Amino acid sequence: MYPNIQAYDRGVMFSPDGRLFQVEYAKEAVKKGSTAIGIVADAGVVIAAHRNINESLVVPETLQKIFKIDPYICATYSGMISDGLHLVSMMREKTQSHRMIYDETEPVETLAREMAEEMLTATEYGGLRPFAVSTLVGGVDTKPRLFEVDPAGALAGYKADAIGSGKKTATEILSKEYKDGMALDEAIKLAVSIIKKINENKLDSNNLEISTISKGKGFKFFDQKTIESYF
Template sequence: MTSIGTGYDLLNSIFSPDGRNFQVEYAVKAVESGGTSIGIRAKDGVVLAIEKVVSSKLLKPGANKRIATVDSHVGAVSSGMVPDGRHFVDRARDEAQSWRQNFKTPIPTSDLASRMGGYLQAYTMYGSVRPFGITAILGGYDTPEETPVDGEVGSGPKVGAGGKVEGKHGGPFLYMIEPSGMYWGYYGAATGKGRQVAKAELEKLDLAAGNMSLEDAVKQAARIIYIAQKDNKDKDFELEMTWISGPDGPTKGRHVEDAWISNVLPT
């Protein structure tokens, strides 16, 4: 049975006879035409990087940021439609703020990815909205800590009034969230136009071994972006990068955009 037929791509709440959601597939196409974004999880932090094509000589260098701070310990980057990416960041910030207000602690990166995955998935279920035209990469460094519990209703996870519950394991975390709302944890992630080349380069690094330092990850991220950009070598581009280190690292467990990276990259 053919999957091409009138009406199956008019609403994202309709599946084709062979189980495809064309609106989500169109959103993926929008992502594939965007600049290349990558994330690398090192042993002591996370690096995010993106290739920003300079579409006009009149653009002010460095003015159009694509990497954003979600919370003090979490950053985000996305490929695809820029306005959709900005709305994604705004919503992620709301989720992080809500978590702080309710639980008096920073939101774990995994919980933020789960909430944002659910948010994007909701935009694939109703005919009155369209899927997000982005794939987002979240990187964060969670600090191990005990979560205080005061026993009040709505105060968070409990093991008894006035008790404490063991906090989540700390360390660097990296997640990629697709237009469908599906998200996975990664050691290295890539999306955008040069994703295939970037993925191949990331696989060569053996990131799962957990031996790469944050400084080396910065250098590798820059190298991979330049390699992935070769297909568009006739176009100028900016390399935007950021990193989040552990408490003993350069950023002291916080997301600090662009800080000290120029001192690490080779000239």
């Protein structure tokens, strides 16, 4: 232990044993978020996200979890809703600017790295706090790609990944059942089965979102009737 722990708890500064408490707290907020899964398939990327609806009077469509960023890029988040929506707006601005200048879809990894830099910046200056979300950024440029960015600004590419409260269970299942070159439909079924298991089968089409980004077709958001076909 070390004296005056609160001095390191009030801002983004390292404690004597190399910890950033505010970043750790942000990661705890992500663990309380609803589960989202991304899977790279042969012809694109699948994103599936659970909408955690706790109020009977809420309109489900207003709790959107998967967002079209560009015709060939989408994103989802787990953690604090306001932070997630802010990062979505930032991603849209960056891809729109890239398209206006270069007349093309921004490379998925470039966008993910830009978001990692933004999230890292929030851990480096006084008066700011880390973003309390992890994001999955998926899309197709030269091939299907999937990236995760966490509250510390750490970036990694994945074949399949999960964020949120069910990350541990989802990752264990993905490690066993994911196969290179999966068909999009096969990847969708795997993602849905994992989210159902995490939520003890208390899942229906009202609190699940599914999207794909595929070669030649781009972003597709599944309607409720299509989602129901996977139950």
